[in-house]
Amino acid sequence: MAPLTGHLTRPAVSGYGNPYLSRELRELTPERYEPVVYSLGRLHARPLQYTGPGVSVSSIVHAPRMARSSHDDFYNRIRVRPQRLNLGNLATSQVRPLTLWNAFVDQAQVLATLTLVDGAGLTVSPRAALPLPFTPMQEHILDVAVDANGPAVIDARVDLGFTGLDGVSVQVTGLRMIAWPVPCDWSRPVDESLTFLTDIHYAYSGSRTATPLRAAPRRSIGFDVVEWESARRVLESMLYDWSARVWSLPIWPDISLLSAPVAEGALEVPVATAGLDFAAGSMSMLWRGVSDYELVEVAEVLGDRLRLARPTTRAWSRGTRLYPCRNARLVTAPSIRRLSGAVVRLQARFDIDEPCDWSAIAPAATYLGHPVLEHRSDENTDPEAAFERRVSTLDGDVGLVAVQDQTELAWQRVSHAWRLQGRAARAAWRSLAYWLDGRAGLVWIPTMTDDLVLLEAVTAVGEALTVEWSGAARFLRLQDGRRHIRIALRSGQVLYRRVSAVNELDIAREQLLLDAPLGVAIAPRGVQMISWMTLSHLASDTVELSHVTDSQGLADARVSFVAAGREEP
Incomplete structure (x- = not known):
């Protein structure tokens, strides 16, 4: 039985005990509270004589009525749960319950008619034959059976007719799907x-x-x-x-x-x-x-x-x-x-045809507020690099061609490939792809090549690297994309530093001044690789993953990164 909701009321009357009076009014005595014009000493009874056409007796009878409350908003009606039946995406035949509750406290009701409108592939049936009586506060359940076969879009209406009451309608909506049960051919990814x-x-x-x-x-x-x-x-x-x-x-x-x-x-x-x-x-x-x-x-x-x-x-x-x-x-x-x-x-x-959320996780290593992609590109296919320029060309067909380098920057484009083995590696790659968010995310991309070769040992407090001549002072000149380095030591430690100046010592040597000491003494034989780093973003908003086998096996991914230009610190 459904519970009844009620509350205790307290009348608002004059005099003491009225919770709606102010403190000052509650302190008044009855003599002071009553107006002077109504005092008993001023009331006098006087006889009156009526000389009209007849005697008329007028009486006003006040009929009592119940004050409205939340009880009336909830009870004394037919309740349907749910009021709108959303089936969602259906791929198999299902049966959903539709509950009817006679919320009249003291009146029995009768379900006389049940009509299904636009209900191809749907069946609505009560668990007893119509007409279906409802005693006060009684529930009945209707079974809404949905067949997987039928129109793609379900938009039906169930009309319920009760004797002596307005009709009740329930909208039934959904989308039929079918499973694709034919497995893929793994001879191709x-x-x-x-x-x-x-x-x-x-x-x-x-x-x-x-x-x-x-x-x-x-x-x-x-x-x-x-x-x-x-x-x-x-x-x-x-x-x-x-x-x-x-x-x-x-x-x-x-x-x-x-x-x-x-x-x-x-x-x-x-x-x-x-x-x-x-x-x-x-x-x-x-x-x-x-x-x-x-x-x-x-x-x-x-x-x-x-x-x-x-x-x-x-x-x-x-x-x-x-x-x-x-x-x-x-x-x-x-x-x-x-x-x-x-x-x-x-x-x-x-x-x-639905959102596919995944946790976005940035690479663990960071430098100057941006993560560093420490993953070394898979060389199953040769990595590629290009130094593109944003050039505008003016050609009038009758004279010389005018060419202008708009930004005077080399927009480095590099390829990066992954060979992923197992579920954890695929999940980590997907998290990185979601973090990069197309071309929105910025990440440091080391070249992972021997760009600089250390010639002389450096102390822990040293701030200068003497390297083999590579044209850094003559051609690179600390341009965007060529002023941050990654130093990988054979011990496994990795250092990131900014080059604040570069000088050409002779035809065989150059010297790089760093923004901070290395903090560790290194010798040429202790260095595995010194690479340039470029702040970059994905070249395209689309990334692709090729599943060679299932998730416990092998998958390949390949993207391109483009330098971020003036965004580099």
């Missing part, structure tokens, strides 16, 4: 791209302003599919019916295998979630075959398990595949290559 958006403007001097415009990057995934026989027929049938709709797409690299069986009706799935793309509110897939799978909605992600929003509908054995899923749409209808009468190959690319 699964390509993933993250596209940020940065509003960036460069001044004529070379300084810049950069504003990130997206809270989370847009994400897309491309992969190949090779199927034959029954799986091929299922694949083509799905594409024929669902190409333009929303799919629940498994994130293929983030596969896990169940370490323990999951019973029917379970609300938890055991899995180590670190570094994987599980998210509360998203879907996950238990998969054993193209037609043998189940989508479950994740309510909470814990370190060793997933908590589900609704129980599983069947049992799943140990070793069943588990994938995190994301809502996605096909970028274009894939072109199917028929390798034979039974075998097809296609390339599918999906745009993720």
